[in-house]
Amino acid sequence: MAGPKRDKLTIARRPLARQTAFMPYDWRDIGEGEARLVLWPFRSLPRKGFVWFIAVTVTLLAMPLLAVLGSVILWGLLPFMALTVWGMWYALQRSYRSGETREVLMLSPTRLSLIRSDPGRSERHWETNPYWVRPILRAGPVEDYLTLTDGAREIELGAFLTPEERRTLHDQLLRRLADLR
Secondary structure, three states: OHHHHHHHHHHHHOOHHHHOOOOOEEEEEEEOOEEEEEEOOOOOOOHHHHHHHHHHHHHHHHHHHHHOOOOHHHHHHHHHHHHHHHHHHHHHHHHHHHOOOEEEEEEOOOOEEEEEEOOOOOOEEEEEOHHHOEEEEEOOOOOOEEEEEOOOOEEEOOOOOOHHHHHHHHHHHHHHHHHHO
């Protein structure tokens, strides 16, 4: 059904080198001319890796404490080591929370809608007619800044993507919008 058709389209549209690369977004063909794109920030440290990292850090920080076991120096070092582990824990948890950001682009012949959801904020919506939408790559403070514009309003897409991922996504959006027209 949609799976094999999608694979043939993907193979025909992307160069061979790009087929095996991992991209932090996913295109899904929903029906006739309809597609859904979900984008998310890439996180290089999975949850299992997080547990291992904290465990190894605690173990390595505890080794020097063996030499001062039973002395007053232990109580002087312990708070700083505990603060170090807590600081890493907090920073990684905050990074995971920011990784919950999602952008969902729904594309159909009559409507294009973009929904961005960030943790702790309300969802932001943008809807327009796909006929007028143009994806634009700009140079600026961010390399290859990707925006969608319908002439009246401009909105950023994939702010958390790398420049190469934004260029690839730009090409895919151009093709999909051209197919709709």
